[in-house]
Amino acid sequence: DTAVSQTPKYLVTQMGNDKSIKCEQNLGHDTMYWYKQDSKKFLKIMFSYNNKELIINETVPNRFSPKSPDKAHLNLHINSLELGDSAVYFCASSRNYRANYGYTFGSGTRLTVV
Amino acid sequence: QKEVEQNSGPLSVPEGAIASLNCTYSDRGSQSFFWYRQYSGKSPELIMSIYSNGDKEDGRFTAQLNKASQYVSLLIRDSQPSDSATYLCAALGSNYGGSQGNLIFGKGTKLSVKP
Numbered sequence: 251d252t253a254v255s256q257t258p259k260y261l262v263t264q265m266g267n268d269k270s271i272k273c274e275q276n277l278g279h280d281t282m283y284w285y286k287q288d289s290k291k292f293l294k295i296m297f298s299y300n301n302k303e304l305i306i307n308e309t310v311p312n313r314f315s316p317k318s319p320d321k322a323h324l325n326l327h328i329n330s331l332e333l334g335d336s337a338v339y340f341c342a343s344s345r346n347y348r349a350n351y352g353y354t355f356g357s358g359t360r361l362t363v364v
Numbered sequence: 365q366k367e368v369e370q371n372s373g374p375l376s377v378p379e380g381a382i383a384s385l386n387c388t389y390s391d392r393g394s395q396s397f398f399w400y401r402q403y404s405g406k407s408p409e410l411i412m413s414i415y416s417n418g419d420k421e422d423g424r425f426t427a428q429l430n431k432a433s434q435y436v437s438l439l440i441r442d443s444q445p446s447d448s449a450t451y452l453c454a455a456l457g458s459n460y461g462g463s464q465g466n467l468i469f470g471k472g473t474k475l476s477v478k479p
Contacts (some may be wrong), residue, residue, distance in 0.1 A: 281465070293449055293469040294406070305468055325432075340407060347465045349456055352398045355407040 253277050254342050254356035256264040262332055262362045271326045271359045273341030281305075282314060283342040283353065293340070299324055300347040331363045365417045367389040368455050370470035379479050382441040385451050387470050390434070393458025394468075397429060399438045400452040402472065406451055412438060450474045 254275045263269050275282060284296040298306035299318040302319075311327040324341060338360050342353035370387040377383045389397075396415050400408035414420045414427040414436065426439040427468040436455075440447055457466040 287401055290471065291402070292471050293452065295466050295468075298465065323449060344465075349465045352400075352410050352413055352454070352456075353397075353467055354410070357407050 252357075254341055254343055254354050255357050256339075257288055258359060259357065260360050265331055265333060265363055266329070267275070267331050268329045269331060270328070271339055271341075271361075273293060273324045273326075273356055275322055275341075275343040275354070275356075277343055279343040279354075280321055280346045281333075281344045281349065282318065283344070284323070284324065284326050285340045285342060286353075287338045287340060289314070289337070297324075297326075297334040298347070305347055319328065328361075331361075333363050336363045366394075366455075366457055366468050368453055368468050368470035370451075370453050370473050372471055372473060374474040374476050376476045376478060377443050379445060379477055382478075383443045383447065383475055383477070385438040385440075385453070385473050385475065387436050387453035388434055388457040389436065389453075389468070391455060391458055391468070394455040396456035396457065396468070397427070397449050398454040398456075399425075400425060400454060400469075402452060404449075404451045408463065415445075417440045424469060425445050440475075443475075445477050448475055448477050 272299045297316045302318045318327040338358045399412040401410045410429040414429045424441045428437045452472045453470040454467045
């Protein structure tokens with residue numbers, strides 16, 4: 251039973267399109283995150299939600315909009331995709347916003363913008 | 365901007381040797397530290413956490429923390445080819461650093477264990 255699941259696993263799309271990535275966790279965690287991993291493997295936080303409330307919003311273009319319908323789900327919608335958006339996007343969750351026990355990551359979504 | 369620094373490697377060790385991975389962090393308020401292993405094309409997997417100064421051992425892995433020096437390390441004893449992966453060091457951001465609950469990752473060290 252997958253703890254943190256993301257769909258789709260791969261996404262290839264053209265510049266200018268709009269796409270969504272979905273994430274669900276069945277761990278009963280309160281807090282969920284989106285991270286972006288670039289081609290150099292650097293993992294950088296984008297957003298964090300605690301019990302459906304946005305708590306971290308790093309410097310991310312407005313084209314990226316997260317949505318959390320409930321604490322088990324955190325989706326990421328991206329408008330007007332650009333070449334530079336190509337990366338692997340990881341969803342993660344933690345027991346609470348303090349994250350003292352670290353995160354559990356989903357399997358990632360490899361986004362390629364052509 | 366709070367940072368975690370790691371030597372990107374690659375670090376190459378022979379099978380059976382000890383692999384030593386290091387990182388430093390800039391947020392003096394950080395109290396929790398983690399090592400993640402990431403195989404190529406896979407997601408990061410938590411292998412060790414450490415919260416107090418000193419050593420913490422778990423099987424072939426030993427994490428070491430020195431808060432005064434803001435230094436974290438991971439030793440892998442009896443390295444196996446299956447340990448070949450990128451190892452990510454992460455520090456949990458603090459209120460002091462303005463990033464509570466935010467795991468700040470280093471860029472990772474690529475380890476290669478040669479048979």
